[in-house]
Amino acid sequence: MKHVLVIGATGQIGSELTMELRKRYGNENIVAGYITGAEPKGELKESGPSEIVDVTNKDMIAAVVKKYQIDTIYNLAALLSVVAEAKPQLAWKIGVDGLWNVLEVAREYKCAVFTPSSIGSFGPTTPHVQTPQDTIQRPLTMYGVSKVSTEMLSDYYYTKYGVDTRAVRFPGIISNVTPPGGGTTDYAVDIYYSAVKGEKFVCPIGEGTLMDMMYMPDALDAAIKLMEADPTKLVHRNAFNVTAMSFAPETIYQAIKKYVPDFEMVYEVDPLKQSIANSWPDSLDDSCARSEWGWNPKYDLDKMTVDMLEKLRVKLGK
Numbered sequence: 001m002k003h004v005l006v007i008g009a010t011g012q013i014g015s016e017l018t019m020e021l022r023k024r025y026g027n028e029n030i031v032a033g034y035i036t037g038a039e040p041k042g043e044l045k046e047s048g049p050s051e052i053v054d055v056t057n058k059d060m061i062a063a064v065v066k067k068y069q070i071d072t073i074y075n076l077a078a079l080l081s082v083v084a085e086a087k088p089q090l091a092w093k094i095g096v097d098g099l100w101n102v103l104e105v106a107r108e109y110k111c112a113v114f115t116p117s118s119i120g121s122f123g124p125t126t127p128h129v130q131t132p133q134d135t136i137q138r139p140l141t142m143y144g145v146s147k148v149s150t151e152m153l154s155d156y157y158y159t160k161y162g163v164d165t166r167a168v169r170f171p172g173i174i175s176n177v178t179p180p181g182g183g184t185t186d187y188a189v190d191i192y193y194s195a196v197k198g199e200k201f202v203c204p205i206g207e208g209t210l211m212d213m214m215y216m217p218d219a220l221d222a223a224i225k226l227m228e229a230d231p232t233k234l235v236h237r238n239a240f241n242v243t244a245m246s247f248a249p250e251t252i253y254q255a256i257k258k259y260v261p262d263f264e265m266v267y268e269v270d271p272l273k274q275s276i277a278n279s280w281p282d283s284l285d286d287s288c289a290r291s292e293w294g295w296n297p298k299y300d301l302d303k304m305t306v307d308m309l310e311k312l313r314v315k316l317g318k
């Protein structure tokens, strides 16, 4: 990776991935691609180049790739699971047609491409406990349908045209910088904000609902490590199961309560979010990622909780 374009650079993952890549590869070598209305601000804007890159516009992607001699594209443009159910056609247009544009540009300009998939690519007929790397993927959501399609399209471009495509299936990502928007796992971020603000948390996901999760520093590490991995060691490509922890709402609540003893939580289950969560795995088997490219997360629930509370207290002035 010498010259990198991050598409979706102002989103939850993109905003932190762009800064991490700049730290590792040099500010001037990492281009933050954003859409009108989601302009970069602050350090993200000041620290390196940025360009408008609409994933639905192939010529726009190609122009930026050419201008900066891009060799690697992180394509993070997507609608999250709950929003995708409200706007299924847009979810497909951004997620699948958008990826197709990226892959065509990558084919022409010989770029490597990272496009994250998700635990949302699994469905109710997938084995839910220690979900294997290679298994049934019949999701019922548009988010899942588009993610399975991006996995297959990425593999197709690798086998047919030799485009160096790689991906992980991200679980819920927890971070304290840019909030997620419209996902099923967002509650695991929101709960920390409530705890630090001293508010009662109203949990939209029911007791006992297990989902895989990961703290942002590990997610960034996964995305960068996979793109740096020796290709001869990769048996799989699109996409690797990765996880750092699996918990239900009552478990994260107790983990926070250890440090915020008077914190309160009540349940008000959101039927759509609950049905999506029920269709996703309880826990992933990520042994292929561990053995093929050395995936090894650093944060468990307690370590993440300490860091989240500390960072949010500073951010919110509490």
Ligand code: AKB
Residues within 6 Å of the ligand: 080, 081, 082, 117, 118, 119, 120, 143, 170, 171, 172, 173, 180, 182, 183, 184, 185, 186
């Ligand atoms: C969502 O909840 O939609 C995402 C995901 C798990 O892919 N965070």
